[in-house]
Amino acid sequence: MLIERDFRKELNYRTSRSGGPGGQNVNKVETSVTVIWNVAESIFFNQEEKELISTRLKNRINLEGLLQLTVSESRTQLQNKKIATDRIVEMVNICLIKRKPRKATKPSKRQVEKRIQAKKQISEKKENRRFRI
Template sequence: MADPIAITRTISIEPSEIEESFVRASGPGGQNVNKVASAVQLRFDLQNSPNIPEPMKRRVAALAGSRLTKEGVIVITSNSHRDQKLNRAEAQARLVALLREGAHPPRPRIATRPTLASKKRRLEGKVRRGGIKRLRERPDLDD
């Protein structure tokens, strides 16, 4: 049996959870593109994966966007190489990168306030800019 694919130190997925199908790639490649199914379509059932915790599933689902189907399956297609083995490795690497990105919860933002000095600099800049614009006005003819 194949070794599990490590996502983090504590989370890994079984290769049996990944389903791969090979299709003909579009684009350049000459007559070879019409004969060889070199593009890979990788499918990973995120919703029913027993190895991924529920909070991580929610984060990964948000990150996956249009790559996630209604059934909760992540579909990654790779056809940038002419070699099936390279496309397969790239698709798997993209899946692992997506899962690693969703493995860590985002750090909460800590609200901060601007310092007094930065407030003063901002107001001085506004006054300076207003002065420049005032010099562009048409001169007063009454004087």
């Protein structure tokens, strides 16, 4: 079950010059957008959800507790800002999906017996290949 949380108001943006296509536009316009979100100070999520986000996105959260994402795909700052915002919202919402616990199962007696019979057959085949004097 996906619970959409829109925490876009808490996002901060930083722009910088980005490489890639754009010709001389790249050298003078700051089109790369970095979106920054402080997970711990969010008012949209409760403590349990914040911990869940922090553990699942621990590789993307820095030591200050900031989740950062940089986008420089488009030639326009506005488009990069939209892409970055959508990605970070989607990333966090996916983290909040509760995973179903795995139920341990045992193979049936029939399956175990079938596997043992197959092993015996292969063993006999290899035994018959032996050279006897």
